[in-house]
Amino acid sequence: MSILIIGGDQISQISSMLTQLGAKNINHWDARKKSSAPKKKVPQDTDCIVMLTSFLNHNTMLKYKNEAKKKNIPFICAKRSINCVYDEYIKIMGIKDCKECYANCDKELKC
Numbered sequence: 001m002s003i004l005i006i007g008g009d010q011i012s013q014i015s016s017m018l019t020q021l022g023a024k025n026i027n028h029w030d031a032r033k034k035s036s037a038p039k040k041k042v043p044q045d046t047d048c049i050v051m052l053t054s055f056l057n058h059n060t061m062l063k064y065k066n067e068a069k070k071k072n073i074p075f076i077c078a079k080r081s082i083n084c085v086y087d088e089y090i091k092i093m094g095i096k097d098c099k100e101c102y103a104n105c106d107k108e109l110k111c
Contacts, residue, residue, distance in 0.1 A: 002045045006064060007031050007052035013082045018050075021089065031056055042067055048074045048093070050085060 002025040003018055005011055015026050027043060042049065042064065049068050051061055061077070068075035076092050078084040089095075 001025075001047045002027070002043070003048045003050060004029070004042060004046045005050045005052065006060070007055035008080050009055075011052075014050075014052075014080075014085050017082055017086055018089070021095075023048075031060060042071065042073070046071075046073060048076065048089075050076045050078065050089070052080045052085075053077050054080050 001023050003023045005014065005026060005028045007030070008014070008028075009030055011028055015023075015028070018026060025045070027046070029040060049064060051064065053061065065075055065077075067073075074092050076085070076088045078088040
């Protein structure tokens with residue numbers, strides 16, 4: 001699974017958590033420059049888009065939300081908190097118990 005994270009500066013904890021949940025490839029755009037972020041195209045192999053909403057303007061969010069809808073890619077909006085991203089990821093990806101999770105752990109939804 002390939003995940004694109006848009007927004008935020010330090011995402012190492014979020015990346016680690018998503019890797020534990022089965023992400024093989026994580027791309028990160030910090031979207032610091034307002035002029036550059038909305039011009040980028042979502043990579044072809046993207047399976048999920050995670051938007052860290054605390055660091056984005058509305059136009060950027062709308063652009064990528066619409067692009068995700070057109071390509072039928074799961075789209076997750078969350079604050080920068082690892083717990084917020086985890087909760088939204090579980091909800092959007094439809095993971096109800098550990099059998100449906102990509103991670104190979106022994107915990108119950110605490111990957």
